Amino acid sequence: MKKHTAVSVAALAAISSGMVLAPVAFAGDTSKDGSLNATLSPIPTSKVTGSGTAMVHLKGNQATVTIKTRGLLANAPHAQHFHIGAKGQCPPASAATKHSGQLSLNTTDGLPFYGKIGASLTTTGDTGASHSALAVDRFPMGASYTYHRTITVDDETASSLRNENAVVVVHGIDFNGNGKYDNVLGPSDLDPKLPSEATNPALCGPLKMAPAGAVSGGMGGTQAGETTALAAAGGLLVAAAGAVYLRRRTDRQS
Helix, strand or coil: CCEEEEEECHHHHHHHHCCCCCCCCCCCCHHEEEEEEEEEECCCCCCCCCCCEEEEEEEEEEEEEEEEEEECCCCCCCCEEEECCCCCCCCCCCHHHEEECEEEEHHHHHHHHEEEEECCCCCCCCCHHHHCCCCCHHEEECCEEEEEEEEEHHHHHHHHCCCCCCEEEEECCCCCCCCCCCCCCCCCCCCCCCEEHHCCEEEECCCCEEECCCCCCCCCHHHHHHHHHHHHHHHHHHHHHHHHHHHHHHHHHH
């Protein structure tokens, strides 16, 4: 693959500027800052059997991103992005169309569901949609990887994250199982110089805010949350004991 990829103007314009947009309020309400989580599942018809997780901690326009994947094509780069501005969903199997005679789902097919690129989750350098959407030399590689990076996102992407209208999409599939990206599905809808397998979505997951008090990696409460719960329970016990005492005293006086 070329180190610097020239992308198809028409396709990338659709991805970067958004063919399907929902009304978006720009960032400003930082009271909604917090942690978001996503379970990454295979895109229908992709023939991917892998999985993954994504966690994002948002503070202002700073997003600390951790992505873990497994079961992807080995020895190959995997583009990954925040997609925003549509339904905040992963596409269903019914969104797939025929490409080179094969029913599959490419990036453009999924746009009405997950939307345009809000940020490119590269390993180094620029994270913009227009210059780094297909920066194949700066995305993670391999069947399994852990990605961790703090990036600055624009106001629209920050707002989409806060409003749970952002989706993590990991790209790159091996449709025919031959261990490499090839032209079984024809050229990429994003860059005809690349095979479609290299840019088709593989894993997808909507980002949702973690419940208040949830700890990283699970749903357990924080120590402060447990203390509050114990205090509340203690209050109920005291109230119950008081009620019993008053009833007994009333009984004796009557």
